[in-house]
Amino acid sequence: MPPSPPPDYSSVISATGFLRPRASRSLSTFQSHLSVSVRTLSLLGAGLSAPSGLQTFRGLGGLWRTYDAKELSTPAAFERNPALVWTFYLERRRAARAAHPNKAHKALAEMAQRVGVEGFLAISMNIDGLSERAGHPPEALKLLHGNLFDIKCTKCEHILQGDAADEVIQSLEKPSAESSGSPALRREDIPKCSSCQSGLLRPAVVWFNEPLPFETLSSIYSWIQASPTIDTMLVIGTSAEVYPATAYIEVARQKGARIAVVNVEKEDVGLLALEEQDWYFEGHAAVLVPEMLSETVA
Numbered sequence: 001m002p003p004s005p006p007p008d009y010s011s012v013i014s015a016t017g018f019l020r021p022r023a024s025r026s027l028s029t030f031q032s033h034l035s036v037s038v039r040t041l042s043l044l045g046a047g048l049s050a051p052s053g054l055q056t057f058r059g060l061g062g063l064w065r066t067y068d069a070k071e072l073s074t075p076a077a078f079e080r081n082p083a084l085v086w087t088f089y090l091e092r093r094r095a096a097r098a099a100h101p102n103k104a105h106k107a108l109a110e111m112a113q114r115v116g117v118e119g120f121l122a123i124s125m126n127i128d129g130l131s132e133r134a135g136h137p138p139e140a141l142k143l144l145h146g147n148l149f150d151i152k153c154t155k156c157e158h159i160l161q162g163d164a165a166d167e168v169i170q171s172l173e174k175p176s177a178e179s180s181g182s183p184a185l186r187r188e189d190i191p192k193c194s195s196c197q198s199g200l201l202r203p204a205v206v207w208f209n210e211p212l213p214f215e216t217l218s219s220i221y222s223w224i225q226a227s228p229t230i231d232t233m234l235v236i237g238t239s240a241e242v243y244p245a246t247a248y249i250e251v252a253r254q255k256g257a258r259i260a261v262v263n264v265e266k267e268d269v270g271l272l273a274l275e276e277q278d279w280y281f282e283g284h285a286a287v288l289v290p291e292m293l294s295e296t297v298a
């Protein structure tokens with residue numbers, strides 16, 4: 001009586017990720033692959049700036065003081081309590097200004113300078129300005145969620161940047177003369193738009209349930225479409241929960257990219273469905289990223 005064939009677990013394995021082949025941990029095979037990569041895409045999350053001392057979004061415990069950070073980053077929250085939302089963003093502006101780009105920001109910037117935008121594009125979900133301050137060439141850095149330092153009107157297209165934005169911030173940070181000296185902002189302290197005279201001025205970041213900037217999305221799309229393949233997808237310091245940013249990982253995989261993840265947390269095998277040809281590097285971005293990119297021979 002021939003032995004019965006082993007049960008076919010393939011459907012269970014693929015459905016549950018159980019026994020999914022683990023991604024590689026080999027730095028040398030990653031560096032060899034990167035050294036022959038023609039096109040590299042990267043998705044940068046809050047974990048990239050954590051070594052610079054900035055709280056990650058989740059690290060805010062998803063909480064800022066006693067508020068859920070996700071609840072504060074919405075148009076509805078600003079509508080309901082613009083003073084509270086501005087206080088949230090003023091604190092994050094101050095923290096970002098006081099922080100410095102770390103070695104990972106610099107290694108990514110150096111790679112972008114060396115390889116050029118045809119060969120390397122960074123898509124950042126971060127709004128802290130640290131990649132820009134690390135010297136990352138602007139044409140090779142796409143800020144999906146805007147940046148903390150620009151201000152815009154809730155009603156018209158008016159945008160304030162640089163000194164003009166800083167002037168508005170100064171007025172917000174100076175406790176209003178009438179208030180009882182307490183630095184707490186009040187609704188009446190929130191500046192109005194000088195252009196349309198009706199909208200309130202808000203941080204020019206993309207809040208939840210808001211569309212991402214069209215020109216940013218289309219320039220990323222053009223980069224992706226510029227060639228039939230992408231060789232490497234670097235996924236640095238992100239919990240890969242926010243969309244559409246996270247969708248770029250799958251887009252890169254569909255174009256043949258091998259994925260390299262850098263995260264302090266242990267691999268969550270099911271999260272990104274990494275395969276054997278991918279890499280998972282557990283550790284701090286400021287330590288791992290410079291090592292990973294050091295051997296890149298442009």
Ligand code: BV8
Nearest residue numbers: 045046047050056057058125209237238239242243264285
């Ligand atoms: C839109 C600006 C449509 C503001 C941000 C249900 C399922 C799926 C999606 C949705 C859904 N319901 C709604 C959606 C869509 C929604 C979404 O994705 N929600 C999530 C929460 C489920 N997305 C949107 O709303 C987007 N807009 O879809 O619009 C539309 C179209 C037309 C018309 C109208 C609407 C807008 C999303 C943008 C939101 N704005 N930022 C602000 O920052 O205040 S996103 C915000 O969260 C941050 O910017 C950041 O990008 C993001 C958090 O993600 P991470 O960067 O990953 O940070 P996190 O803290 O989560 O993780 C850090 C990671 O780093 C961790 O893994 C940690 O382990 C690791 N780490 C920590 N330290 C280190 C480290 N790694 C390495 N080294 C270290 N040292």
Ligand code: ZN
Nearest residue numbers: 153156193196
């Ligand atoms: Zn206006």
